[in-house]
Amino acid sequence: MRIVAAAAGVVLAFSAGAASAQAPETLVATPSEPLLIESVARGPAGALIVSSIHKGRLMRVGADGTLSPFGPEGRQAMFGLAADPARGVLWVASSPSPADEQDDRPAELLQIDAATGAVRAGFAAEGLEHAYGDVALGPDGTVFVADSRGQRILALRPGGATPQPLAILAGRASPQGMAVSADGRWLVFADYSSGLHRIDLSEGYAARDFTAVPSTPLPGPEGAELRGIDGLARYGDRIIAIQNGTRAHRVLRLTLNADWSAITAREPLLEGPPLEEPTTGFVEGDTLIFVSRSQWTDFGPDGRPTSAEPAPAVVSRLSLIPETRP
Template sequence: MRLPLLFIRVRPLLVLGAGLLAACSGGAAPDDAATGRKVSRPALPAAFSLPAPGLIAEGLAYDPAGHALYVSTVRGQTIYRLPANGTLRRFSRPADSLSGVFGLAIDTVRGYLWAATGPVPHLARPGAAAPGVALVRYPLAGGPPRRFPVPADGRPHLLGDVLPAPDGTVYATDSRTPVLYRLRPGQLHPEPWLNDSLFYSLQGLALLPGARTLLLADYHRGVLAVELATGRVRALTPPPTDKLRGLDGLCHIGPTTLLATRNGTAPNRLLRVTLDTVAGAVRAATPLSTGPLPDLTLGTVAAGRFYYIGRSGWAEFDEQGRPLPGVAPAPARVGSILLPAR
């Protein structure tokens, strides 16, 4: 989650599994069972802009069943939907009364879009009702959303990213008070499940196969591994030349490969992160070639490409959400690259 500094709270390792479950949905076109050839699917544009300036785009998610990409906005307090071969349109409704919308994720098993939401000074409608910090669930087939608010406990909270697991449990990271939240089926509120001394500024998430181990991006620590059965947390050993600070989003693209967005260092980068599954370490973090990424946030895998928000709009506002003098707001921009080798 890309936020001004005001909002960022400034042993033996786990042996990792051989593959990853999708924190980001999508991927290459499926094979035709009879011919082995790739099945064509409706096309998404390689790049596009949001419909108005100053919205502050933050999260992306892809629904492979509906062939649609979803984009969240913080200042706009809106979720947009871009269907393949279609037009970008508003998905959420004003009646939903969303706060700022941060991370998005698709539960492909149950047909839900999950959104991490919360108020910040940057909201375009500060005088309007801005609900508190919550997970919001939308049925992809249609119908009203359902809110799962984070209970007030006297501490500041802001859910920056969200990830549904195969069993229906939803995990979310808190970027103000470093806590890993968990919402199990049937619960009405996310519970502050895990608070570990290694947590500093939690960001993106990805699950290892079998849904037993959760990877977390931490702005200061790099990549952390959480054993879900015990709550045990370990920091993955970084490469010798890179401490992996400033990571934001995580997406898997192969058995031992992640794509990460990095916006806590200059310049902003997309990284190909290779895991050493035996040693419990990050073997390499390789920058990928892209155009300038002046204001990078999160990304997702969709139809053989990695989509990312390269110009989000955070840089156009100060920490109090006020437009910076002399800076003309521009529409947020989503770009993409072909998936690199896995």
């Protein structure tokens, strides 16, 4: 959720290093109009669904690449998006934003029928002091949502009446992407200004209050920069991270130790162009499908478009298998 991260003033200046040898494949290039695409998920029958912050809606990508409205309209900015094919639903976070065309209303976590686009359920925050951004799923169907403005991570258990606080964060925390281990034991989340953090879900879903004793970022390899990360996705026992808070934007493959308490290896899969404010994505087989150009660079500090005809937003596919080099 780049808009809140930008407000935190975190732009880290590190050298670009060598760009990746592999090139991502373009799957979607939107029309040259302000849309501000934040997230992407796989919908029914194989169609991709993207979320638009500026238009405050979801859009389905047709076989010919055209976009058509999907699901609810007339709400507000649509941010994180996650598909739960086992239950036939999509989850999307909708929040107030200066970059949309709607009046502000409380943030919502929406459960949407993946086949019809109808809203099955909506879970609204109390008041306007919350911004639901990234969304992640646990193997049991629990939905996790990052509230960057409220500095919390929430968990909605299957059948639950409302999302409950899982982590209450301190200081200038700006929670972003999340990834859950395959067994549902660990949740790792990105705090834009401090790095990656782990929550032990085996302790239950009672709120952890880190306001008095801040949580400690996961250690990584010496010199590895793990701040400025937006999107996270699990890839087997590894995590794929999309880093847009550094001068050179990156897609990283992170190897963790057995209990997800440390990052043991950090490998850039893609660095620099064509990445331009990449945001979030999902893992499909041995590939990452992600928003590689979001159009955040085409919106000003006031949240308004700086051009009526910006370059298209782009959804790309990137191989996660290391290339063999001679």
